Amino acid sequence: MLAASQPFHRRRNNDRSQQHLNQGRRGSVTAVRADSQGFHGTATLAGTARAQCATGPAQACPTAVARSFHRRRGATRRLDLKGIVTVHSTEFIHIDHIDDEPALRLDRVARSFGRGDGRRWAVRGVTLSIGPGQIVCLLGPNGAGKTTTMKMIATLLTPDAGTIRICGVDAVRDPRGARRHLSLLLGGDRGFYARVSAIDNLRYFASVAGVPRRLRETRIDEALDRVGLANRADARVETFSRGMTQRLHIARAMLNRAPLLLLDEPTNGLDPEHARDVRALVESLRADGTAILLTTHVMAEAEALADRIDMIMDGRIVASGTKEELAGALANESAADGMTGTAPATQPAPRSLEDVYLALLDRERGMNARNHGEVVR
Numbered sequence: 001m002l003a004a005s006q007p008f009h010r011r012r013n014n015d016r017s018q019q020h021l022n023q024g025r026r027g028s029v030t031a032v033r034a035d036s037q038g039f040h041g042t043a044t045l046a047g048t049a050r051a052q053c054a055t056g057p058a059q060a061c062p063t064a065v066a067r068s069f070h071r072r073r074g075a076t077r078r079l080d081l082k083g084i085v086t087v088h089s090t091e092f093i094h095i096d097h098i099d100d101e102p103a104l105r106l107d108r109v110a111r112s113f114g115r116g117d118g119r120r121w122a123v124r125g126v127t128l129s130i131g132p133g134q135i136v137c138l139l140g141p142n143g144a145g146k147t148t149t150m151k152m153i154a155t156l157l158t159p160d161a162g163t164i165r166i167c168g169v170d171a172v173r174d175p176r177g178a179r180r181h182l183s184l185l186l187g188g189d190r191g192f193y194a195r196v197s198a199i200d201n202l203r204y205f206a207s208v209a210g211v212p213r214r215l216r217e218t219r220i221d222e223a224l225d226r227v228g229l230a231n232r233a234d235a236r237v238e239t240f241s242r243g244m245t246q247r248l249h250i251a252r253a254m255l256n257r258a259p260l261l262l263l264d265e266p267t268n269g270l271d272p273e274h275a276r277d278v279r280a281l282v283e284s285l286r287a288d289g290t291a292i293l294l295t296t297h298v299m300a301e302a303e304a305l306a307d308r309i310d311m312i313m314d315g316r317i318v319a320s321g322t323k324e325e326l327a328g329a330l331a332n333e334s335a336a337d338g339m340t341g342t343a344p345a346t347q348p349a350p351r352s353l354e355d356v357y358l359a360l361l362d363r364e365r366g367m368n369a370r371n372h373g374e375v376v377r
């Protein structure tokens, strides 16, 4: 296994051809291994790239990139190499000029509902980005704007202002193009044909998701296997428990191998055992290089999974960082307030994410109340 971001190439390993895969001036290629059969595994590539496949096809490659290799064998052209590319026994791939482009970038995104006096802002200028293999958790109280943000990213709602780019594609100008790079998991009991088997449901959704016909059965088998439902593939969905249905949702979300996965409360209503299974699945998707935006009200889940927590309140990101960074910022503020006499200097440092979250809520509500008071006076 090659170390992350390590450029590499490989010379003739059999009598077929030279094998070569290297890194460009920017960006990274991670988690690729080579053996006598060629290159295997998952290359996580950030950005766009100029790529060449000189002598042979990239076999069993699931992404648009790899499909382009099949079609344009021997040709050199500009390809989108954002997200994950699984490369098997590729004869010759040369990659240069990888631009750094996160899987998701939101810039001052805003959305309101209603008109005239009844107009209310649900999201007020959210800016965030997520790179490959990163899990960002959007945490916030009911009505904070999490689902509205998710829906805008999923192109189900149009923002009133701001830009959303998914793997470099503008989601407002080109929603169809953006959708090719994302999967949305809303979960719950709905979303499948109850009287149809799990595998036939996935066949239907694979065709809807635009998975090429020749790759569908392999993808479906892999997805069912990965979520532990291979032995229930022919069972009707109506016979599934909640946990099984949720795992089937994840299998569905895996079909198009999107580099960006949106998970809205993925363990909502699951018992601890099934919630643990779902979390393990989410972690394995991150290990593949998938960028994941997650909403949850389960603090332990956010703490266990998130590389970064973006706390949203009243449509704004009010804090962003790891639990330790958020706790540190709160402790510094508390110390500064102690010095100015606006708060006791000896407030205990919040320990769990729940403590941090509740302290941040108190801080924001206190600030809002003070600002409101100033306006009223």
Ligand SMILES: Nc1ncnc2c1ncn2[C@@H]1O[C@H](COP(=O)(O)OP(=O)(O)OP(=O)(O)O)[C@@H](O)[C@H]1O
Residues within 6 Å of the ligand: 113, 114, 121, 122, 140, 141, 142, 143, 144, 145, 146, 147, 148, 149
């Ligand atoms: N279709 C809609 N019409 C009018 N208002 C809406 C609509 N959808 C959301 N809102 C409002 O936008 C605000 C944000 O709602 P949103 O569902 O995004 O919050 P949330 O953080 O996902 O909440 P929860 O944790 O309860 O799911 C709320 O005040 C909500 O009432």
